[in-house]
Amino acid sequence: MTPLDFTQLSHNVAALCRSTAEFIRQEATVFDRAKIEHKGLHDLVSYVDQETERRLVAGLRELLPQAGFITEEGTAGPDSQSEEFTWIIDPLDGTTNFVHGLPVYSISVGLLHGAELAVGVVQEVSRDESFRAVRGGGAFCNDHPIHVTDVTDLHSSLIATGFPYKDFGKLDSFLQILGAFMTRSHGVRRLGSAAVDLAYVAAGRCEAFFEFNLNSYDVAAGILLVREAGGHVTQFLTDGDPLFGRELVASNGHLHQQVQGVIGEFWQ
Known part of the structure; x- marks a missing residue:
């Protein structure tokens, strides 16, 4: 064959x-x-x-x-x-x-x-x-x-996210994370399409994206885009499978530990 x-x-x-x-x-x-x-x-x-x-x-x-x-x-x-x-x-x-x-x-x-x-x-x-x-x-x-950016400083980065819309059990933790990124980056953007968010990380339009309560069909294509553009994709606090893991952090790679670190301050 x-x-x-x-x-x-x-x-x-x-x-x-x-x-x-x-x-x-x-x-x-x-x-x-x-x-x-x-x-x-x-x-x-x-x-x-x-x-x-x-x-x-x-x-x-x-x-x-x-x-x-x-x-x-x-x-x-x-x-x-x-x-x-x-x-x-x-x-x-x-x-x-x-x-x-x-x-x-x-x-x-x-x-x-x-x-x-x-x-x-x-x-x-x-x-x-x-x-x-x-x-x-x-x-x-x-x-x-396309390639991810080479930004290494979180304060010089633009962060994308998705807001929870049907499961609000971790809303307080999410809002704390959101506030932290607002004060430690160029800003936070919520576009409304996880696939587009991931494509934009891959294209260097933002440095990182995080969201929870995701499905595999939201992120499958975008995960590969980010990785092939030189970035890194994991779960929030571990290197676990982001495809079926329901939560995801994608970044240019340089900022990955910093982004996970901010999330880890508040995520429970």
Whole structure:
């Protein structure tokens, strides 16, 4: 059997995400907020999420018929992680932004090869930016190489985060961490799409990102982007698996211990 060409596959996935993003952009011009549904407290879904996922699943099945799927909206059927290949898909990361007309939302597609991320694509829809990474092959934005920054001082950094929206049990600890970063950095930004946050760390637009209560489909592609751009990704206080660990710190690498140190002051 011919070995899979992950670089060519990444280009094919990026092309699929670009074409699917056209559907999202078209729907954004006519979207009716009355059509949203609630999966849980403050957890929104729309027909745009569902139709986008259906289009992605169909296209990815053509590219790699033997792969399993982990998807946010379940349109591929029950999650079916394969021993060899598994697609991990968030069709519209930033649904709340989309629903309210805020232009930060994305498509996120990652591919697991065994237990390792092999391909990651984040399509930022509104700006039409295609972030792509291949294990061992680097990270790119619109096919131009990207790299994390070389900032080593936390006080000279910009930090991204995501706010809790359905599990508020650790809200006090989070707010203390947020306050610490506000006073020890250039500032904190909350964009509303973890996939975009990770892509921006990879592209050097911010130095670090942290969030908890994350799902694998939020972060799979972005984790690979950051690593291939020269950064570091872990759980909050350990080097544990950030893909399925529900919490994540991503950084340019130089600041990683400093960021973990701030989180460790307050996280319980």
